[in-house]
Amino acid sequence: MKQLEFDSNNLTGQLWDIVIVGGGMVGAATALGLSKNGFKVLILEKGPVNLDWDHSSEYRMRVSALTRASEKILKNLGVWTGIENRRCHAFTAMHVWDEVTPGEVHFSAKDIQEPNLGHTVENAVIQAAIWEQLEQQDNVSVLYTAEISDVETSEQQAHLRLVGDVCVKTQLLIAADGAFSKVRELANIGLKTHDYQQCAIVGCVKTESSHQDTCWQRYTGDGPFAFLAMDENVSSIAWYLPNEKMDWALSLDDETFAEEISRASDYRLGQVVEVAQRDGFPLVRRHAEHYVKPHLALVGDAAHTIHPQAGQGVNLGLLDAAALIEKVVEARDAGKDFGSYSVLRKYERWRRGDNEIVQRSMEAFDWLFKQDASLKVAFRKFMLPVANRMSFVKNWLMDQALNGRESLPELAKRVLSK
Template sequence: MSAKKSQAKTEQADLTADLVIAGAGYVGLTTAVAVKAASPHLNVTIVDGAPAGAWKKDPRASAIAAAASRMLNQLGCWEEILPEAEPITEMVITDSRTSDPVRPVFLTFDGEVEPGEPFAHMVENRVLNGALHKRAGELGIKFIEATSVDGFETLPQEVQVHLSTGETIHTKLLVAADGAKSKLRDLAGIKTVDWEYGQSGIVCNVSHEKPHNGVAIEHFLPSGPFAILPLKGNRCSLVWSERTADAERLISQDDFIFEAELEQRFGHHLGPLRVEGMKRAFPLGLSLSREFVKPRFALVGDAAHRIHPVAGQGLNLGFKDAAALAQVIVETDRLGLDIGSFAALERYQAWRRFDTVRMGVTSDVLTRLFSNDHLALRTARTIGLGLVDRLPSLKQFFIRQASGLTQDIPRLLQGEQI
């Protein structure tokens, strides 16, 4: 065999995979790591359209629920993350106007789901993504970076995934983890139910003088929720919902004016504030895919659903997708069956779609209920929050929901191997 023919054969082998995941965000990486860790013989390839190393510059932070941290521990990532993770020891909820001199606390939650186990940790995105990248490398997952999926063709026995380089990968299953504006979801012909709230979420980190002691605070203001989430050290991550026009105005201001507006909402309980790095605004809305799967094709994460951050569950919904799809793939493979078969993918869809719709509806109701200044609704909110605060069993139910430790969750989210 000539050297030229041998090289062509090697290139063809490199462009064959059992599983291709488009998108190297947290959910795409987690899906890849979960499958590869449980079934090392499977060839898993990630196609990442972002520039190489772009994730290292992400200034945002995320709330990692207890179920997700159990999964990350099982996958061999949590030990890398934990030194930089800040446990949420208490959750405080208030409901007031920006101009109110005092913001009474209507509801508080103890931060533990089990003794010594917080219901959530705050983790900076670069730390989370770094740990997942490192673990993926250790497992031998192949990365094709700075390359996007331009299209795909589904055949009875495979998917031909066409890359922006002009190359084609032949695979059994294509997973779209390419975000809320998923190109692959559209190419698959999957429709979504969408609406916008006329709000944008301002995201930034701040440093402050006094320790936060792990306390997270959510102020429900007429323009939307304002969440203060503790980070390592005397620092917090903010998720600040404002009407879109106001958010754009605030983002365009210099730090002095922005910090003055921020202090009106944040308060002075942690001393002087200083904005760290960039501040960004993202439009807020609800988007639910009508289907999660097509033949040899599946959606995960924001490609399947986008919800309002009012309940802090967007990323954790994506982690549930990753854990469920990985379990379906691995169990199907162990039976010697086709991991891209529609029967296997329908099991994943049935598992995830109801929970996603339920959480989408919940976040929508909370957004509409709390993002207003209507007197009757304010009174109802005050009564409702007060009742919940006085019923320990109901508070425990909400903590379990926020932790992700609910019924019928995938084994990884229970801290068990697939």
């Protein structure tokens, strides 16, 4: 990988196969997949990416639960060993219960003959492991801190104008610049949004009792509360609260925060005995009206954000990356213009509907567990114990969550031999 200086002679005049704005987990994975397939890739990233890793370092605040489909994509990209060498944790069960009804649902990997139901990994670990591989690629360049001022697409190529009057030309511009994507905005792609009026407080905590390699999720009047199993007695928390409680939760001293968390989890893992840094995120569903224009495609949070209660955001983003890589490589190998609208539309048709289904199912879940109507409470009272006994429904749900739907990209289906 070459690090470029901001020099107009270096950048103007050449035509890049691929330019990716945003080197987060999804943008970096897309860059790696395309560069491994021989494309000349330029990544524009706002901030330097920190690759330093020290095993003794504190657990980071942002953690993702990765599905088997994501694990396969990352294995196929040669990244998984870098994740395992740093830090990740396989969880083997998921336990869901509700504050106001007695039913509980237990999902176990054993029931579907799988070794686990996924891995919890710090986002910084995923990103560092991908960038470590990118550094080995001769056909990848990176330019830090460039500010975008304009995006133009035509039938032939895309032009990205940077502050400082530099124009970067590419066959395919990929926006992976997150939920507040500047590329999406400059390309005039509309966005449908829904404010959940809820925030997530995240961080890592130590508990009195072991998490037993299980992720625990309790539905409360304020919203769900989750423990994601990390290390011995260490869990990452996701505490969902109405937006107006975010400042209150973040201003609590450690002792009070630990007590509030213990209470929200109904002391399921005993008392929370140690808390680390925490942060809060207001939650908004976003869906781009289009994922593509001629020579432009959106991936990951630039295309969609979702309620994180089922931990699907980066998993969907990695599926976008794998699907886009597949369609672009297929077109190039068939001698077609890989950035053309007809090629990119195949990617959009594949991924947009799938992402919409996952967004909608989260909405249905959220609606059902909002404890504001006696009819819904009565339904849950009946449904949770029944659901726990219906092993075929539970097994189907586990399989969908772990392995994804049928129409998976090749990179997510199986670990391909080299």
